[in-house]
Amino acid sequence: MRQRQAYMELIGAHAVNWLVIGAASPGWARALFPELDETAAIERLWNAIFATVRLDRDDPEAAWREHLSRLQQRASTLNQARLTALNFRGPGTDLRVGLAPGHVWKSAIAEAANGVSFVPNLPTEEVFTAPDPNRVEGVVRSTRPLNLSGTLVDGISAHFENGRAVEVTAAHGQEALQGLLTNDEGALRLGEVALVETPNPVYDAGFLFQNTLYDENAASHIAFGRAYPDTLGISDGSDAALAAAGGNVSMIHVDWMIGSPEVDVDGLGANGERIPLMRAGRWVEEAR
Secondary structure: OHHHHHHHHHHHOOOOOOOEEOOOOHHHHHHHOOOOOHHHHHHHHHHHHHHHOOOOOOOHHHHHHHHHHHHHHHHHHHHHHOOOEEEEEEOOEEEEEEEOOOOOOEOOOEEOOOOOEEOOEEOOOEEEEOEEEEEEEEEEEOOOOEEEOOEEEEOOEEEEEOOEEEEEEOOEOHHHHHHHHOOOHHHHOEEEEEEEOOOOOOHHHOOOOOOHHHHHHHOOEEEEEOOOHHHHOOOOOOHHHHHHOOOOOOOOEEEEEOOOOOOEEEEEOOOOOEEEEEEOOEEOHHHO
């Protein structure tokens, strides 16, 4: 993990132009569709990938630009609201995620140090920001499995006190999950919280991609580990800069899904007012 630090700092600060996108490989396709022959499995996976990035639309470019604009507008609305916390409520979940004082909501489009705007993740359905690593309270249950280096971790349940996960269990894959969370102290705190409307093209695929790049975009999620500099309003991705800005520092960043059509999300204002953001997985009209 320590060897990845320089890479994580450069990527996190958008010091370089970068892009992450999946390509259908025989191994990945066979893992997802073992009942199909290899050719059919690869074709089905490619079709699913195309749908997640809207290449199945009559005018894919127009559909993609409209989607990006919608995400940017949602991030802008949330930035104007200056919320102090989010409250997720659903089966097994009543989690209050305090937001870092200088948090910034981000969406699909980023700007690199060279001034070039780019979309680093394809697909993307999220708006996301930085939690306060010391102000997360309550319990939360995962709504979709998480693939950790080939191990499917399912039924995650976590209990947070003063920002730290004091108890984390999983119905399946407990050993892999615990191994990840012992990397450093920051691994047990949150570095990201993201809101994702469901259903959406990733969710509509109807199966688990077993790849977090895709699966995190099926539902709202939180991430154990490192915060992103731009969600704190800074460009320096070093440990010292993250900590000074009020973000979490860790060698890991692992997203896991906590949203679904059964989960509601409220924002909490500076005066304690409760603002409905999502109901049954969908954006409340006033929050769009």
